Amino acid sequence: MPVQIRKLDSTDPDFRSQLSAVLAFEAAEDEAIDQAAARILADVKARGDSAVLEYTKRFDRLDATGIAALEIPRAELHAALEGLPPARRTALQTAADRVRAYHERQKQECGSDGFTYTEADGTVLGQKVTPVDRVGIYVPGGKAAYPSSVLMNAIPAKVAGVQEVIMVVPTPSGVKNELVLAAAAIAGVDRVFTIGGAQAVGALAFGTDTIPAVDKIVGPGNAYVAAAKRRVFGIVGIDMIAGPSEILVLCDGTTDPDWVAMDLFSQAEHDELAQSILICPDAGYIERVQASIDRQLESMPRKEVIRTSLTNRGALVKVRDMEEACDIANMIAAEHLEISADNPRQWADRIRHAGAMFLGRFSSESLGDYCAGPNHVLPTSRTARFSSPLGVYDFQKRSSIIHVSEAGAQTLGRIAAELAYGEGLQAHAASAEYRLK
Incomplete structure (x- = not known):
């Protein structure tokens, strides 16, 4: 037909x-989904591990005695890698090497070293680039298992210098995808928890007794995950809400x-x-x-x-x-x-x-x-008009450097004071004028 x-x-x-x-x-948010995600997030924030365990039992049919039982030891990740058929392991390793090489080049080319320059009066201005401390990556589980998403989210984070990458992946009925675990080993993921859904997003955003709070959450998920990511933005960073x-x-x-x-x-x-x-x-x-x-x-x-x-x-x-x-x-x-x-x-x-x-x-x-090699996490739904692929720069932040010399304070202080008086902010003006000779 x-x-x-x-x-x-x-x-x-x-x-x-x-x-x-x-x-x-119409990416119109389903109100029922959004409200369900909100309830789950509030519960996880209030009760931590206990709430995560209950939702994991309800949605993924995993009855664990504690969150520690849902963490996959790194030895198991490496065992999964060792157990792959040779051709598949080679393909995964080669893909990881190419993704890493591209993002290392990206780091060099995107101003990741920061900069400073000195003005004639000795004032030093510039920018310092530092990585995010801890990142959470969400990886779909169950029927939709994507080892490529592990590589694309974890490798640029590690190249950026992120100290700890925590991965969450749902394993309905306890079924683990060995290729996903192997990808986590190759990408250098530090910890893996077999949890998913809005409860996993909440655990990463707020932290629990067992799961440390992260600074940014990246990675694709279902509608509940998307709704939860949207709601925790501001508490943590997120990559995007993908369509x-x-x-x-x-x-x-x-x-x-x-x-x-x-x-x-x-x-x-x-x-x-x-x-x-x-x-x-x-x-x-x-x-x-x-x-x-x-x-x-x-x-x-x-x-x-x-x-x-x-x-x-x-x-x-x-x-x-x-x-x-x-x-x-x-x-x-x-x-x-x-x-x-x-x-x-x-x-x-x-x-x-x-x-x-x-x-x-x-x-x-x-x-x-x-x-x-380039990242496959990309802007959708016409957002490419104003946003970019996931990259090393998403796992870094920039701090301005302002080291004003005594001579520079004489010039800048008068400018700042004049503008501050114009805005009616007397303390701002006085703060600048105190430095004037």
């Missing part, structure tokens, strides 16, 4: 409204249509709300991609999820030319942007908003998910 994916044409008078309808995603996964493919019609169809599938298979869009100036090529979608779908184990995603949120968009394709891409500001063209850099230069750009027909988005 053909996939009923929407086809749009940029020359249609109502194209913009049609595209807006495709992009529309459904997205891919936007800009293609000039020169790539094998089977490749592009499968790239669209690679996001659509995440869940029914994921979004996959192709933009191309070649109408005949769009038809070939449609035919490939219909032909290849039946071989996909998650074909019903893909079909629903493409039908409800997918689109094949015909445009006038690649210049217009880039303009539309900037408006969409997709999480993943593939530029599958003969001269991808030409078009990449025109892109201002994208979480990650994959240039050339051999750069499939799936490589970025696992092993290319």
